[in-house]
Amino acid sequence: MMNSKRPILLVEDNPSDAELTKRALAKGHISNELVIAEDGQEALDYLRGEGAYAGRAISETPSVILLDLKLPKVSGLEVLRAVRADARLRRIPVVILTSSKEEEDVGAGYDLGVNSYVRKPVDFKEFQTAIANLGLYWLILNEPNPPVR
Amino acid sequence: MVLLGSALLLILILGSLPERSFNRARDAEQLVTHTLRVLNASGSLLAIMEGAETGERGYLLTGEERYLQPYQSALSSYRQASQNLRQLTVNDSAQQARMDKLDRLVETKLAGLSRGIALYRSKERDAALALVFMGEGKLAMDEIRGLSHDMEQEEKRLLIIRTQAAVEAQDTQLKWILRIGGALLIIMIAVAGVITERVIGDHERVAVALRTSEERFRALADAIPQLCWTANADGWIFWYNQRWYDFTGATPEEMEGWGWQSVHDPATLPTVLEGWNKAIAAGEPFEMVFPLRAADGAFHPFLTRVMPVRDSTGKVGRWFGTNTDITEQRQIEEALAQNQERLRMAQQVARIGTFVWNLQTGVSQLTPELEAMYGLPPGGFAAGRRTWQDLICPEDRDQGVRYVQEVMETGSFEAEWRVVWPDGTTRWLFGRAWVSKDDTGKPLRLMGANTDVTERKLAELEVSRLNAELEQRVRQRTLELEASNRELEAFAYSVSHDLRAPLRGIDGWSLALLEDYSDSLDGSGRQYLNRVRAETQRMGTLIDDLLQLSRVSRGEMKLDQVDITGLANLIVDRLRDAQPERSIEFTIEPGLVAFGDARLLEIALTNLLGNAVKFTGTQNPALIEFGKIEKEGEMAFYVRDNGAGFDMAYAGNLFGAFQRLHKVTEFPGTGIGLATVQRIVRRHGGRVWADARVNRGATFCFTLGAA
Missing domain, CATH: 3.30.450.20 (PAS domain)
Known part of the structure; x- marks a missing residue:
């Protein structure tokens, strides 16, 4: 299970949410490294090995990207678009994890090729369950994509 | 000539005769004279009768008294002529008998004539004319003519017999002389007769021709x-x-x-x-x-x-x-003059200027009104030798020239243009013109009318300026509205995303506290933290409901036929799944169709059915019904339950946002659901109302205007 050791990229600008997500993952016994990008640009830099992440081996793709939509600088949907447009990145599973359940956002996410769309519930217990399920599904049940060569 | 010669010869012969012979010859001469007299008398008698008849006919046809003159004179002269003829033939009983017959015929004839005149005078014109045309008079006249002719023939025959008898009694020499003389006399008489007849005939023909011509003239004159x-x-x-x-x-x-x-x-x-x-x-x-x-x-x-x-x-x-x-002609002339005056006045009042331009002679006729429109005094066009083009505003001049060229081809035009008066004023004119052509299509005249439309034109320009301004304003407002809509969207998005994030944090960290530091807290402390979590979640629901309320007010409606029964069944399934422990009997009327926006109708029905589920929480079994009924003449959908109901005294607050008729501890809720339902129903052009009694259930009805 090579895949299960690859990091999870969490794109989330709210530190409280980031911490809670980390906590939820931990509660769900998901031990993969959690990389947190606080805006869309940082997420893209990490994925492309640019900027602050210059030199990072980009073949080391995250096992899954947990993507918030409302982000500073580059929005979540823009990040998704860029990932799907990039031949090196397009096979990474992307799960939108957001507060919005606006139909337009959901539709736009799927149009851009998101793998899953999860709305963060206010009730943390529900949120914790959702995160645990996500980890279980994307990191364990789902057959990982072969890396792009 | 022959006649004259014969007569002279006869006289010479007679003159050379001895006295006895002479006496005899004189007797013979007397016989001839007598015969001539009889013939003459008979002829004049006939002429009198014909005159009388013609006169009467003329009178009957024309009604003119003067035609009766020959008739009147005939009455007196006939008696004399008849007397004369009777005396001449006094020794001849056969002729006397004929005379009697003639007298009777004449009397009949005259009576007929006077009868016609009497009828005519008593206004029986048609009857009188009928007498003429029936030919009764003509028959009588023919008989008279026949009789007269007989008498003449008889006299001629008698003359020959008598002459013959005289000759018989003479010696041979004398016999011959008398024979020759007799023959000559007969020839003479015959010739005289022929001449007389010819003269009379000519006379008659001339009279007939005259009469015909006269009648024709009168008919013509009367026509x-x-x-x-x-x-x-x-x-x-x-x-x-x-x-x-x-x-x-x-x-x-x-x-x-x-x-x-x-x-x-x-x-x-x-x-x-x-x-x-x-x-x-x-x-x-x-x-x-x-x-x-x-x-x-x-x-x-x-x-x-x-x-x-x-x-x-x-x-x-x-x-x-x-x-x-010439009364009519005069009237027409007067009417024409009046019309011209009226036309002139109308043009003056209506400020219409007209012109006629004779294309053959180049001469134009213009009304003073037309000249005034071009800022000229009466006669100003001619006086200034100005052309139409000269007076048109330079910007419109080329177009104006094209109009004139066009009208020659198409026959008419209608246009507006500006003119510049000598004092610099610019006016708008509207003109119509048309060309009249001869049979070969050659233009004869260009005629037209102009009116000053400056005021209207300025008003139009003002209107179009205002319209443009209005459109600009509408565009501006639309942009503003769109901007504010976008703002609202952004706001809703923020509410959805940013307000929920801290709630999640509050809930999450409260839970973390409960999980990780449960031992440091006593019962009350844990209780408080649970309260914090419950309020946080309530806040989350409130935000969701508010978002929904705002969402149903925005966005376009997609109207279509909606299988509302199917929709209700779908919602009912969801509600059952959400609360599988509840025992609820749903009755959904099959086959209902509505016309509306499916997404909005789903939200409304979810709210109504959800409410029904909620407020029947204390009932077992809960009965919930969805269907369609006629209410006050319109078809309404309804959701009925046997739940808690409410006091109709507060029904006025039912559909306001955040308005609740129940305590949260009894039935949870945000008070936004029915406000959302009302907004959806109103967006469809319908209305929603409720009927309920405390603990006796509630019925919510709604109509969809277009449904």
Whole structure:
């Protein structure tokens, strides 16, 4: 299970949410490294090995990207678009994890090729369950994509 | 000549005879003379009768008394002529018998004639004319002619017999002489007879021709629409056509000669008389317009023309005059003048200027109104030798020239253009023009009308300016509205995303506290943290509901046929799944269809059915019904339950946002659901209302305007 050791990229600008997500993952016994990008640009830099992440081996793709939509600088949907447009990145599973359940956002996410769309519930217990399920599904049940060569 | 020669020869022979012979010859001569006298008397008798008949016929046809004159004289002269003939034939009983018969026939004939005249006088004109045309009179006349002829033949026969007898008694020499003489006499008489007959025949033919021509003339004269008359050389009018009498209502006796003056207007009569007398004196044609009085007393204007009729020597023999009633013509002239005046006034009042441009001569006729429109005084066009193009505003000039070129081809045009007055004022004119062409298509005249439309044009320009401004304002407002809509969207998005994030944090960290530091907290502390979590989640629901309320007010509606029964069943399934422990009996009317936005209807029905589920929480079993009923003449959908119901006294607050009729501890809720339902129903053009009683359930009805 090579895949299960690859990091999870969490794109989330709210530190409280980031911490809670980390906590939820931990509660769900998901031990993969959690990389947190606080805006869309940082997420893209990490994925492309640019900027602050210059030199990072980009073949080391995250096992899954947990993507918030409302982000500073580059929005979540823009990040998704860029990932799907990039031949090196397009096979990474992307799960939108957001507060919005606006139909337009959901539709736009799927149009851009998101793998899953999860709305963060206010009730943390529900949120914790959702995160645990996500980890279980994307990191364990789902057959990982072969890396792009 | 032969006749004269024979007569001389006879006289010579007779003169050379001895006395006895002479006596005999004288007897023979007397016989001949007698015979001639009889023939003559018979002829004149016939002529009298024919005159009487012709006169009577003329009278019956024309009604003119003067035709009766030959008839009147016939009555007296016939007696004398008859007496004469009777005496001449006194010794001849056969001729006397014929005379008796002739007298009777004549009497019958005359009686017939007087009967016709009497009928005519008693206004039985048709009956009188019928007598003429029935031919009764002609038959009698033919008999008279036949009898007269018989008498003449008899006399001629007698003459021969008598001469023969005289000859018989003479010696041979004398016999021969007498024979020759007798023969000559017979020839003479025969020739005389022939001549007499020919003369009489010619006379008759001329009379007939004259009569025919006269009748034709009268028919013609009566048929023409004019009054007409004929006068002698001295101006004595002896005949008028029937129209004269019809028009004036006067009688021939009143009108004869100079009697016509009585139907003249005394004011104009002296001038008429002066002119007429002058014309008579000079023998020149006369023409004048003067009034004549009609039978009803009204004067009509007449155009009178009189022509002299000259004989072969050039002398005026008669005058022929016509009077033409020009009342109508006068009326037409007056009406025309009035119309022209009215047209002029109308153009003045309506400020219409017109022109006619004769393309052949280049001469234009313009009204002063037209010139005023171009800022010119009356006659200004001609005086300034200005052309139309010169006066048009330079910007419109080329177009104006094109209009004129176009109109020559197309025949008409309609356009607006600006003119610049000499004082610099710019005015807007509207013009129509059209070309009249001859049969070959060659343009003859360009005619047209202009009106000053400056005020209208300025108003139009103002209107279009205002419209443009309005459109600009609408665009502006639309942009503003769109911007504010976007803002609202962004706001809703923020509410959805940013307000929920801290709630999640509060909940999450409260839970973390409970999980990780449960031992440090006592029961109350844990209780408080649970309260914090419950309120946080309530806040989350409130935000979701508010978002929904805002969402149903925004966005376009997609109207379509909606299977509302199917929709209700779908929602019911969801509700059952959400609370599987509840025992609820749903009754959904099958086959219901609504016309509306499916997404919005789903939200409304979810709220209504969800409420029903919620408020029947204490009922077992809970009964919830969805269907369609007729309410106050319109079809309404309804959701009925057997739940808690409510007091209708508070029904007014039912559909306001955040309005609740129940305590949260009894039934949870945010008070936004029914506000959302009402907004959806109203967006469909319908209405929603409720009927309920405390603990007896509630019924919510709604209509969809277009459904």
